[in-house]
Amino acid sequence: MPEVDLAFPRAYVEFVNPDDESEVMRCDLTWLTSSYRCIFGEGCPGIYADAPDVGCCTLGAHFADKTDEKRVAAYVDMLDENLWQQKPQGRAVRKKDWIEVDEDGERKTRTTTVDGQQACVFHNRKDFAPPTGGGGAGCALHALAYVLGKNPVETKPDVCWQLPIRRTFRSVERQDGTTYTEVSIGEYDRRGWGPGGHDLDWYCSGNTEAHVAPEPVYVTHEAELTELMGRAAYAELVRHCDAHVRSRSALALHPADPH
Structure with missing residues (x-):
């Protein structure tokens, strides 16, 4: 089957964050109970047809903030030639070896082109054969x-x-004048990439080829969801997802899931 249409019925649940009463979590049960999983290296054709081995690493990664960049930098210092194909040889790694600034002034990981395929500088190509084996x-x-x-x-x-999990924030004012922060947890479909997302040759989240996991997203992505929501909110999400799996209607199923 081709990629499913982006517009289809979804089921959501809302609940107050147990750790922060000023936040209301709004979670897409249709996505979180779907059978999606990353298939990089297992049939993923890449987001661009001319770079099938690169997956979604073609454009590099924008840093969320200075904390994100600083955290990654600490791990970059731990990389050696057995793990990083494009590690500079004969000298210490410098920030400009792996960070660049885009046309909007945003900092991101550098991209390099090897054999005509552009990818993030940390993406090891399929011919990577480190001294210790593997690769x-x-x-x-x-x-x-x-x-x-x-x-x-x-x-x-x-x-x-x-x-492809997406977290967004929105300030909401109730009719009584009180406000809360709505934290949405859902599917990062191709629209999340901006206008250019519609130009991608292939995208995983809505593609039947990637909906092959034996367990749902809320189980396989526990670490990611816990980091995004907090442990208490994740535990509450699991309770709702479990109930949804037991009783969900056909309308709430992700159309890319096998039926």
């Missing part, structure tokens, strides 16, 4: 996480480990 295509910072016994949530830029 192949993939993110150097992702590989570092496993070497350190950590979750990639800790080592990669925020946008990399969040995708």
Whole structure:
């Protein structure tokens, strides 16, 4: 099947964040109970047809803020030639080796072009064969996480480990004049990339090829959701997702899921 249409019925749940009464979590149950999983290296054709081995790492990663950049920088210093194919040789790594500023003045990871394929500087190509063996295509910072016994949530830029989960914030005023912050947790579909998202040759979140996980997103992405919501809010989300799985209607199913 081709990628599903972006507009379809969804089920949501709202609940107060147990750790912060000023926040109301608004969670997309249709997405969070879907069978999506990342299929990089397992049939992912990449977001651009001319870079099929790069996945969604073609454009590099924008940093969320200075804290995000500083955290990643600490792990970049731990990368060696066995993990990072494009690590500068014979000298210490400098910020300009892996950070660049885009046309809007935003800081992001650099991109490089190898054999005609543009990708993030941390993306190891499929011909990567480090001295210690192993290698192949993939993110150097992702590989570092496993070497350190950590979750990639800790080592990669925020946008990399969040995708394709999307968190947004909105200030809401009630009729009685009180306000709260609405924290939405949902699907980062191709619209999340801005106008250019519609030009992507392939995208995973709404594609049947990527809806093949034996367990739902809220289970497989526990680490990411806990980081985005907090542990107490995640526990409450699990309770609602469990109930939704048991009783959801056909209208609330993600159309990319197998039926």
